[in-house]
Amino acid sequence: MTDGHIQVMTGIYMDNNATTRVDPQVVAEMLPYFTEQFGNPSSMHSFGGDVGEKIEWARGQIQKLLGAEHDTEIIFTSCGTESDSTAILSALAAYPARKEIITSIVEHPAVLALCEHLEKQGGYKIHRIGVDGKGRLDMDAYARALSDKVAVVSIMYANNETGTIFPVEALARMAKPHGALFHTDAVQAVGKIPLDMKNSAIDMLSLSGHKLHAPKGVGALYVRRGTRFRPFLRGGHQERGRRAGTENTTGIIGLGKAAELALSHMHIENTQVKALRNKLEQGILAAVPNCFVTGDPDHRLPNTCNIAFEYIEGEAILLLLSHQGIAASSGSACTSGALEPSHVMRAMNIPYTAAHGSTRFSLSRENTQAEIDRVIEVMPKIIAQLRALSPYWGVNGPIEERTFAPVYA
Amino acid sequence: MWDYSEKVKEHFFNPKNAGVLEEANAVGEVGSISCGDALRLMLKVDPVTDVILDARFQTFGCGSAIASSSALTEIIKGKTTDEALKVTNQDIAAFLEGLPPEKMHCSVMGAEALHAAVANYRGEAWSDDHEEGALVCKCFGVDAALIERTVRDNDLKTMEQVTCYTKAGGGCQTCHEKIEEILMTVNGSVPVAAAAAPGILPPAALERPCTSAIPAPAPVSKPVPTTKRMTNLQKINLISSVIEDIRPQLQRDGGDVDLVDVDGDTVYVSMTGMCASCQMSAMTVSGIQERLITALERPLRVVPVQPERVRA
Numbered sequence: 001m002t003d004g005h006i007q008v009m010t011g012i013y014m015d016n017n018a019t020t021r022v023d024p025q026v027v028a029e030m031l032p033y034f035t036e037q038f039g040n041p042s043s044m045h046s047f048g049g050d051v052g053e054k055i056e057w058a059r060g061q062i063q064k065l066l067g068a069e070h071d072t073e074i075i076f077t078s079c080g081t082e083s084d085s086t087a088i089l090s091a092l093a094a095y096p097a098r099k100e101i102i103t104s105i106v107e108h109p110a111v112l113a114l115c116e117h118l119e120k121q122g123g124y125k126i127h128r129i130g131v132d133g134k135g136r137l138d139m140d141a142y143a144r145a146l147s148d149k150v151a152v153v154s155i156m157y158a159n160n161e162t163g164t165i166f167p168v169e170a171l172a173r174m175a176k177p178h179g180a181l182f183h184t185d186a187v188q189a190v191g192k193i194p195l196d197m198k199n200s201a202i203d204m205l206s207l208s209g210h211k212l213h214a215p216k217g218v219g220a221l222y223v224r225r226g227t228r229f230r231p232f233l234r235g236g237h238q239e240r241g242r243r244a245g246t247e248n249t250t251g252i253i254g255l256g257k258a259a260e261l262a263l264s265h266m267h268i269e270n271t272q273v274k275a276l277r278n279k280l281e282q283g284i285l286a287a288v289p290n291c292f293v294t295g296d297p298d299h300r301l302p303n304t305c306n307i308a309f310e311y312i313e314g315e316a317i318l319l320l321l322s323h324q325g326i327a328a329s330s331g332s333a334c335t336s337g338a339l340e341p342s343h344v345m346r347a348m349n350i351p352y353t354a355a356h357g358s359t360r361f362s363l364s365r366e367n368t369q370a371e372i373d374r375v376i377e378v379m380p381k382i383i384a385q386l387r388a389l390s391p392y393w394g395v396n397g398p399i400e401e402r403t404f405a406p407v408y409a
Numbered sequence: 410m411w412d413y414s415e416k417v418k419e420h421f422f423n424p425k426n427a428g429v430l431e432e433a434n435a436v437g438e439v440g441s442i443s444c445g446d447a448l449r450l451m452l453k454v455d456p457v458t459d460v461i462l463d464a465r466f467q468t469f470g471c472g473s474a475i476a477s478s479s480a481l482t483e484i485i486k487g488k489t490t491d492e493a494l495k496v497t498n499q500d501i502a503a504f505l506e507g508l509p510p511e512k513m514h515c516s517v518m519g520a521e522a523l524h525a526a527v528a529n530y531r532g533e534a535w536s537d538d539h540e541e542g543a544l545v546c547k548c549f550g551v552d553a554a555l556i557e558r559t560v561r562d563n564d565l566k567t568m569e570q571v572t573c574y575t576k577a578g579g580g581c582q583t584c585h586e587k588i589e590e591i592l593m594t595v596n597g598s599v600p601v602a603a604a605a606a607p608g609i610l611p612p613a614a615l616e617r618p619c620t621s622a623i624p625a626p627a628p629v630s631k632p633v634p635t636t637k638r639m640t641n642l643q644k645i646n647l648i649s650s651v652i653e654d655i656r657p658q659l660q661r662d663g664g665d666v667d668l669v670d671v672d673g674d675t676v677y678v679s680m681t682g683m684c685a686s687c688q689m690s691a692m693t694v695s696g697i698q699e700r701l702i703t704a705l706e707r708p709l710r711v712v713p714v715q716p717e718r719v720r721a
Contacts, residue, residue: 130661138661141661311442311469312469313445313446313469313470313471313474314471315411315471315472316421316470316471316472316475319421319422319472320422323422332445332471340445340580341445352442352443352445353442356442356445388427388428389424389427389428389466389467389468389469389475390467390468390469391438391447391448391449391467391468391469392442392447392469
């Protein structure tokens with residue numbers, strides 16, 4: 001099946017935490033702003049006039065999705081990573097006497113790598129708060145790390161690999177007495193769980209368009225009114241001087257439409273999508289021996305399910321799934337070219353026998369019952385096929401490590 | 410997704426000779442589950458002619474590890490053990506019409522299993538190749554003999570290539586100097602690119618496999634502007650107190666570290682509990698090293714030793 005020159009992907013897409021399909025309604029909303037309303041919003045002529053209004057409409061949609069008090073609390077950026085960098089660097093610039101940052105060990109590299117850089121090059125002290133076996137934050141360690149030396153806390157709303165939701169409201173309230181700003185990378189949470197920023201202690205919140213059916217290349221940063229702020233990009237008056245650079249008008253308009261759709265589908269996300277996820281998870285757990293759910297199933301995004309399959313390797317699972325037209329992702333080392341399993345699996349102390357075989361299914365409102373049934377049908381065969389090849393797996397299950405003891409391990 | 414050749418896909422989706430070979434009289438086992446790939450090669454060798462009559466494998470690993478194992482069994486069937494020993498990882502990769510550079514270690518694992526199996530058939534102690542001192546990369550258990558052979562067979566020139574082919578150096582990086590020495594010995598000259606100074610940080614491309622929660626160590630050879638003057642006793646006391654500071658953090662993760670000895674600028678530690686498993690220890694060691702370098706303001710090398718090897 002072709003659409004013009006582009007091959008239309010058919011198959012079962014369950015990798016929505018990586019990225020989502022742009023909703024056709026979002027595309028339709030954007031299209032006129034490429035060729036008809038193409039003006040620069042800063043221009044005086046009418047080619048730019050309507051665009052400016054439309055951008056403010058989009059800002060209003062984000063405001064509603066986040067439950068923010070003012071639409072001016074929304075700054076459009078190019079992506080989640082830019083939002084994260086803007087928030088953290090702004091806090092450090094606004095509070096130069098404070099030389100410490102608190103984050104978690106399971107953050108996205110957008111935050112972790114920046115903190116590592118600040119530690120090496122900027123002389124900042126970084127507190128990386130650990131997690132337990134279910135991916136739950138060490139609250140005691142967090143409380144101990146807080147002090148009036150901390151400029152900013154940056155802890156994710158929900159984990160991209162396991163979907164585990166952190167108690168960010170409580171964490172933000174704990175930071176307040178110390179005068180530390182609280183930022184949360186919420187790219188996985190926005191659009192999936194209801195937010196109410198007007199009654200929140202969170203100072204800054206990052207979101208990314210392509211995680212909620214908007215195009216890639218657009219994101220936003222929520223900055224609570226009254227929060228001290230220093231821009232990341234300088235050189236223009238755009239976004240009230242808080243983010244210079246000509247606006248990505250079509251991207252912003254797409255993000256606005258996607259936010260409107262996400263809000264209207266919020267109940268579906270938390271009923272229908274959640275039910276599908278639960279069915280998928282229970283179906284696989286019932287049909288496949290020696291596998292388990294990673295993360296905290298009681299506090300989890302409604303769309304995410306991460307299952308660790310013991311004694312086999314994730315890339316091989318993904319290749320066989322892909323052969324069946326099913327897209328998922330893995331915390332295995334081999335899928336990324338790294339030599340070690342993902343930092344999230346390691347942080348939770350998932351044994352290596354299982355961490356290499358961890359597989360993430362992340363759903364969206366576009367998934368169907370039939371797709372779930374299909375994955376439940378093929379998964380046991382795929383796992384059995386790979387275990388039949390594994391030296392750690394015998395006819396009746398796992399083999400004691402002693403009988404397979406390679407020469408140098 | 411990796412750009413695998415059609416041949417790799419063919420051998421992954423429909424592997425040849427997978428499973429247990431009941432009548433095997435030669436078995437070679439390499440790798441480990443913690444390192445992400447492991448292979449058991451089983452051969453049935455004619456005791457009179459030394460011809461490999463049948464070969465089968467069991468592999469834990471990614472697509473290219475399974476395909477490399479399948480390819481290996483196809484290549485060696487019908488060969489004598491002497492002929493089979495001439496098969497290199499290059500031959501395996503060529504048979505598969507190439508492997509992505511980051512996946513070359515899968516073909517090396519195949520060649521290793523073959524050497525182990527033939528040694529097993531001949532009743533030789535193959536592990537003798539791998540005596541203690543020869544272990545270069547402690548993170549991934551790679552010894553000097555394997556690195557040398559791989560550098561020679563594949564005409565490797567850089568540190569980065571060695572990591573892609575053998576995994577060696579992909580963890581804590583403390584072995585980079587040793588690997589560069591091997592590169593120099595085999596190639597008879599200074600290794601290209603990353604070789605300007607021993608202990609230099611790897612090129613950006615290599616940082617990907619090394620991502621870790623604890624930052625990589627500062628380059629050991631980096632000139633330190635001011636070195637604290639201190640006595641040996643002061644130095645050891647300071648090292649000891651830094652390690653004491655780190656311990657609670659590790660204990661929370663179910664591990665621990667002990668200071669074993671200090672010899673010049675080398676600090677020997679013993680890792681236990683969760684920290685003893687290979688990757689965690691790699692990251693932890695580099696983290697400890699960096700903390701010590703910062704505290705002492707001088708270049709130091711932290712070397713993990715096995716608890717049982719701790720000197721009295």
